[in-house]
Amino acid sequence: MKKLIIIGGYGNGTVVQSTVEDINEEKQQWELLGFLNDNEKEPINGYPVLGPIDKETVQNYLKDSNVYFFYSLISVKLNHKFLFKLIELEIPKNRFATLIHPTAVVSKYAKIGYGVCIQPFVSVGPNTSIGNFIQIFAQSLIGHGAKLDDYSYVANNACIGADVHLKEGAYLGTNATTLEYVTLGKWSITGIGAVVLKNVDDYAKVVGSPARVIGSTK
Ligand SMILES: CC(C)(COP(=O)(O)OP(=O)(O)OC[C@H]1O[C@@H](n2cnc3c(N)ncnc32)[C@H](O)[C@@H]1OP(=O)(O)O)[C@@H](O)C(=O)NCCC(=O)NCCS
Numbered sequence: 001m002k003k004l005i006i007i008g009g010y011g012n013g014t015v016v017q018s019t020v021e022d023i024n025e026e027k028q029q030w031e032l033l034g035f036l037n038d039n040e041k042e043p044i045n046g047y048p049v050l051g052p053i054d055k056e057t058v059q060n061y062l063k064d065s066n067v068y069f070f071y072s073l074i075s076v077k078l079n080h081k082f083l084f085k086l087i088e089l090e091i092p093k094n095r096f097a098t099l100i101h102p103t104a105v106v107s108k109y110a111k112i113g114y115g116v117c118i119q120p121f122v123s124v125g126p127n128t129s130i131g132n133f134i135q136i137f138a139q140s141l142i143g144h145g146a147k148l149d150d151y152s153y154v155a156n157n158a159c160i161g162a163d164v165h166l167k168e169g170a171y172l173g174t175n176a177t178t179l180e181y182v183t184l185g186k187w188s189i190t191g192i193g194a195v196v197l198k199n200v201d202d203y204a205k206v207v208g209s210p211a212r213v214i215g216s217t218k
Contacts, residue, residue, distance in 0.1 A: 004030045004097055005061060007053055007089075008072030009037040009044050012135060016072050016117050017045060019101045026102045033067070058089045068097040071115055071133055074151055080169050080187045080217075083151070086133070093132060113150070125162070143180065152184075155192070167202070187217050 004020060006013045013035055020030050034048040036057060041049055051057035053073075061067045071086050096115030100106060104118045109126035115133040118124065122136050125144035136142065136154040143162035148154070152166035155173050161180035166172065170184035173192040184190060185202035195209035205215040 001028060001031050002097070003064065003067045004032050004070065005034060005036060005050060005067060006032070006070045006072055007036045007086075008070075009035050009040050009049070012072040012075055013037075014045055015119065015137070016070050016099065016135075017047065019099050019117060019119060022101055022103075022120070023099060030097070030099075033061075053085060053089070055089055058091060062091065062095060068095055069115075070097050070099065070117065072117075072135070074133060074135065074153055074169075076153075076171055076173070076189060080151075083169075096132070107144075119156070137174075170200075189217055 006016050020032050023029055032047055034050045035044050036051055036053045037049050038052045069091055073085060093114045098112055098114060098116045100118045101120045103120045104122040106124040107126040110124045110128040112130045113132035116130055117135045119136060119138040121139045124142045127145045128142050129147045131148055131150040133151050134148055137156035139156055140154045140158045142160045145163040146160050148166045149168045151169040153171045157175045158172045159177040161178045163181050164178050165183040167186045169187035171189045173190055175192055176190045176194040178196040182196055183199045185200050185204060187203050188200045189205045190196055191207035194207050194211040196211045200206050203216050203218045204213050205217055206213050
């Protein structure tokens with residue numbers, strides 16, 4: 001069985017933990033060793049905190065070739081300004097786990113990278129391309145031909161139209177919907193419930209229906 005360490009904790013990290021447990025219930029695949037976390041010392045949902053999020057701790061675990069990581073610290077608050085945390089750990093890409101909840105429906109014609117977590121009841125259509133370090137939360141729909149670049153983020157119940165492109169770090173909020181073919185710019189944020197009818201610029205923050213710019217994430 002492969003071993004897994006989740007980098008993060010309460011919040012997205014525990015969502016990933018739940019998915020791992022559901023995967024294991026179907027077929028034992030992962031031994032969840034615990035979390036790396038800078039703030040918590042006590043166990044998180046019964047799993048130990050193995051140490052802080054630093055290179056030394058990570059490199060020690062990497063010596064065991066059966067250990068994989070999941071980086072759960074990408075969120076609306078922890079965006080590009082915190083990415084250095086991931087980069088400075090120097091974990092090879094192929095040592096990040098990709099975790100797909102047993103209830104998700106993922107087309108066999110979808111390409112999926114490293115460090116991706118696909119949550120319950122998500123649908124990923126054919127000819128989609130899902131990059132690395134991406135979380136797709138419960139009940140979202142990814143239309144056929146959509147392209148999600150690294151670090152992009154799909155909150156629960158979001159609906160991505162066909163052939164939509166989420167550029168690096170683009171964040172799509174809960175219940176947001178996009179028209180087909182639009183592009184969400186690099187590290188842009190689309191708020192909850194937005195209806196996106198046209199391209200969103202890099203670093204723009206948009207809300208509403210139709211979505212309008214209210215600020216910047218820079
Ligand atoms: C878009 C978002 C990031 C804006 O956050 P913010 O920069 O802190 O903006 P504020 O809360 O200061 O709001 C600024 C204005 O936009 C409005 N606004 C914010 N989010 C909105 C939304 N989703 N839809 C419509 N209007 C919204 C506010 O009412 C406020 O209007 P006002 O100036 O007339 O009072 C945030 O509201 C959001 O939707 N985050 C996504 C959350 C999510 O999906 N989480 C995943 C599940 S946990």
